[in-house]
Amino acid sequence: MKPVNQKAWWLVLPVFLCVAFSAVLPLMTVVNYSVQDIISPERRVFVGTEWFAAVMRDPELHEALLRQIVYSLSVLAVEIPLGIALALSMPATGWKSSLVLVLVALSLLIPWNVVGTIWQIYGRADIGLLGATLQKLGIDYSYTGNATHAWLTVLVMDVWHWTPLVALLAFAGLRSIPDAYYQAARIDGASKFAVFRYIQLPKMRGVLMIAVLLRFMDSFMIYTEPFVLTGGGPGNATTFLSQFLTQKAVGQFDLGPAAAFSLIYFLIILLMCFILYNWMQRVGTADAEGQGHA
Amino acid sequence: MHEDRFHKRTIFLVAYLLFAILPIYWMVNMSFKTNDEILASFSLLPQQFTWANYAKIFTDESWYSGYINSLVYVAINMVVTLVVALPAAYAFSRYSFLGDKHLFFWLLTNRMTPPAVFLLPFFQLYTTLGLMDTHLAVAMAHLVFSVPLAVWILEGFMSGIPREIDETAYIDGYSFPRFFLTIFLPLIKAGVGVAAFFCFMFSWVELLLARTLTSVNAKPIVATMTRTVSASGMDWATLAAAGTLTIVPGAIVIWFVRHYIAKGFAMGRV
Numbered sequence: 001m002k003p004v005n006q007k008a009w010w011l012v013l014p015v016f017l018c019v020a021f022s023a024v025l026p027l028m029t030v031v032n033y034s035v036q037d038i039i040s041p042e043r044r045v046f047v048g049t050e051w052f053a054a055v056m057r058d059p060e061l062h063e064a065l066l067r068q069i070v071y072s073l074s075v076l077a078v079e080i081p082l083g084i085a086l087a088l089s090m091p092a093t094g095w096k097s098s099l100v101l102v103l104v105a106l107s108l109l110i111p112w113n114v115v116g117t118i119w120q121i122y123g124r125a126d127i128g129l130l131g132a133t134l135q136k137l138g139i140d141y142s143y144t145g146n147a148t149h150a151w152l153t154v155l156v157m158d159v160w161h162w163t164p165l166v167a168l169l170a171f172a173g174l175r176s177i178p179d180a181y182y183q184a185a186r187i188d189g190a191s192k193f194a195v196f197r198y199i200q201l202p203k204m205r206g207v208l209m210i211a212v213l214l215r216f217m218d219s220f221m222i223y224t225e226p227f228v229l230t231g232g233g234p235g236n237a238t239t240f241l242s243q244f245l246t247q248k249a250v251g252q253f254d255l256g257p258a259a260a261f262s263l264i265y266f267l268i269i270l271l272m273c274f275i276l277y278n279w280m281q282r283v284g285t286a287d288a289e290g291q292g293h294a
Numbered sequence: 295m296h297e298d299r300f301h302k303r304t305i306f307l308v309a310y311l312l313f314a315i316l317p318i319y320w321m322v323n324m325s326f327k328t329n330d331e332i333l334a335s336f337s338l339l340p341q342q343f344t345w346a347n348y349a350k351i352f353t354d355e356s357w358y359s360g361y362i363n364s365l366v367y368v369a370i371n372m373v374v375t376l377v378v379a380l381p382a383a384y385a386f387s388r389y390s391f392l393g394d395k396h397l398f399f400w401l402l403t404n405r406m407t408p409p410a411v412f413l414l415p416f417f418q419l420y421t422t423l424g425l426m427d428t429h430l431a432v433a434m435a436h437l438v439f440s441v442p443l444a445v446w447i448l449e450g451f452m453s454g455i456p457r458e459i460d461e462t463a464y465i466d467g468y469s470f471p472r473f474f475l476t477i478f479l480p481l482i483k484a485g486v487g488v489a490a491f492f493c494f495m496f497s498w499v500e501l502l503l504a505r506t507l508t509s510v511n512a513k514p515i516v517a518t519m520t521r522t523v524s525a526s527g528m529d530w531a532t533l534a535a536a537g538t539l540t541i542v543p544g545a546i547v548i549w550f551v552r553h554y555i556a557k558g559f560a561m562g563r564v
């Protein structure tokens with residue numbers, strides 16, 4: 001067990017102050033807005049939970065929220081297995097390993113609006129490789145005209161953009177497993193699947209937890225990429241929560257409702273992450289116990 | 295049997311790499327073309343190869359200063375993040391203290407606020423402090439996502455170092471700062487590398503906050519790039535060249551940390 005030492009707080013204090021300054025302070029401003037009707041900078045009226053009630057009843061919000069949840073779950077369902085598979089097939093040592101790592105990680109380091117731009121060009125039917133190829137194959141592909149195509153393009157773009165994050169984390173988790181585990185498995189004559197299920201997967205739990213949480217929260221907040229690629233369209237097909245919120249806050253300048261919406265937004269992410277976190281913790285503990293009995 | 299599996303893996307890997315590289319290849323391809331060629335024809339390689347798009351970016355100050363601004367605030371962000379996150383991660387990995395578990399999860403919750411939520415409060419906060427349009431403002435704003443992640447990553451690495459090393463050093467009369475800097479830091483340098491990589495990654499690519507908090511002096515490249523959209527249509531060629539150049543710093547950073555990632559880390563606490 002770790003020794004109890006309250007002085008350790010001094011070491012955490014700088015982080016606490018930094019985050020308080022750059023996150024808690026702005027968040028409090030948002031809380032402040034959410035309960036007021038701001039008519040002008042000098043005139044504001046306290047309205048209590050009125051904005052929250054109004055926002056919760058907004059059918060457009062319900063649509064955007066549903067679209068967002070479907071999108072984020074799709075992202076997780078594709079990127080996590082694909083990332084693990086990729087990590088398992090990446091070479092472990094030598095120059096090939098270095099090369100593959102760099103190539104795989106490349107898409108992570110491209111600014112988000114450039115990501116949108118790349119796919120905007122790439123998907124154009126007249127000048128883009130993807131769009132032109134699909135056209136040649138006889139698919140009338142258009143991410144600006146067809147809602148399904150637009151949605152799928154945003155999803156594929158996200159898979160392209162972010163699967164490497166899952167892969168890098170999973171890869172790092174795999175590399176931290178001592179050789180002795182594999183040797184023991186070989187002696188026991190364990191199948192490839194058994195090695196994956198009972199050695200690699202449990203050992204990757206920590207990094208996968210981070211991967212799942214990061215991918216969930218970031219995909220839930222996605223803004224720049226679909227904004228650049230499709231501008232939320234056609235119609236509202238790719239207008240996700242963040243864009244909906246920005247339209248409200250900046251476009252219509254409804255500060256109160258936008259703030260109330262922000263807080264609800266934040267609480268949804270927090271709740272979902274909390275559920276994911278606890279669920280993965282439980283699965284992990286059950287796994288450890290199962291192994292103890294065996 | 296074994297051979298067969300090896301082939302399947304290689305085929306999968308090559309297929310993924312193609313999927314990963316093709317969009318980037320297309321952009322690089324376009325960056326060496328003229329706008330006329332981009333719009334007029336479809337070709338896998340530039341027919342009239344030109345450096346003009348790159349020349350434009352390197353000679354026009356309003357273009358290249360964007361890269362410098364971005365690199366400056368990313369660097370400030372990385373340094374501040376590591377300086378505050380290192381001691382905190384050490385505290386989390388070595389001691390129990392009041393509220394440690396809650397604080398650890400709370401850190402991550404700050405990453406869960408959509409940047410769009412922060413736009414207006416940040417704007418007001420930094421205007422009040424007179425920091426608008428400075429590199430520092432963007433670097434501070436980006437701390438919201440870099441610090442929590444850096445603490446989580448560093449804590450994972452530090453927990454992998456046996457505590458006996460600390461105890462022996464203290465018995466030998468090392469003070470905390472001296473122990474930390476001369477003994478402990480070299481042991482977790484892989485963790486520092488990986489944490490720095492993640493800081494760089496999330497700060498370099500962010501647009502919304504960076505664009506809101508700057509106007510001229512600290513305008514990042516990602517904001518400058520939006521210039522290529524104008525009434526007369528898109529300047530695809532310059533956009534492609536500018537986009538290609540934004541990949542270069544990231545590629546350099548990943549090249550430096552590749553060994554640290556390949557060595558592996560488990561992030562035990564979560």
